[in-house]
Amino acid sequence: MSKRILIVEDEGLIAADIEMALESMGYKVVGKAWNGDLALDLIASTSPDLVILDITIQGTLTGIDLAKIIREKYNFPFVFLTSHADNATLNRVKETLPYGYIVKPFTDNNLKSTIELALFKYESETQEIFPVKMALENKLNIQLTQREYEIYSFLFKGMSYKEIAEVNFISVNTVKTFLKNLFMKLSVSSRHEASNLIIASSPYGRNK
Helix, strand or coil: CCCEEEEECCCHHHHHHHHHHHHHCCCEEEEEECEHHHHHHHHHHHCCCEEEEECCCECCCCHHHHHHHHHHHCCCCEEEEECCCCHHHHHHHHCCCCCEEEECCCCHHHHHHHHHHHHHHHHHHHHHHHHHHHHHHHHHCCCCCHHHHHHHHHHHCCCCHHHHHHHHCCCHHHHHHHHHHHHHHHCCCCHHHHHHHHHHHCCCCCCC
16 A cells, blocks of 8 residues: 655645655655645644655744654654755754655655655554553553653663664753653653563563
8 A cells, every 4th residue: 555645845836846756656645735734634634654844834833843743642754854954953853853854955766765764664663662652551541652652662771861862863851851751651750660661561571
């Protein structure tokens, strides 16, 4: 089955070019949105497998705002598409933990490789993470985003804050913020207590 992709881009010609390129690659474009509100409506109604997000779009929500909403409320990958590659923009993008980043002007090959890598990474993470994540959520009656659980699992594997930050291309402070929120959700105060919850909830045992 073709992967379903939503395009969020406020320049009509660019959105049309992306749509044409994606369809030639065998993907199904489920919609095109030129602002954040329309994008959220289409996300809810079409349930895409991946979203391509322009950072600067019309309306009150930016692409980065949308990325944060997707990360918190939905369970699919997103890729940024932008003409901005300065350090300030990259730092803002990194905080959302994207699955890819495409700089305009782009080539069809660049678009295809970025999407395929994003989908592969997401599917690999889902196969490894979902069973334990679901067991933990059911046991504690909470809900974690996939990204929250991914960082949580890195901690469980004994990685330092610095190592987790480097693997995810984010800052140490962002890692600490993620874990602070996680500890609150889990009602624990240390990484040791958090790790014990994974052990107790895992259907596979500690090595998973």
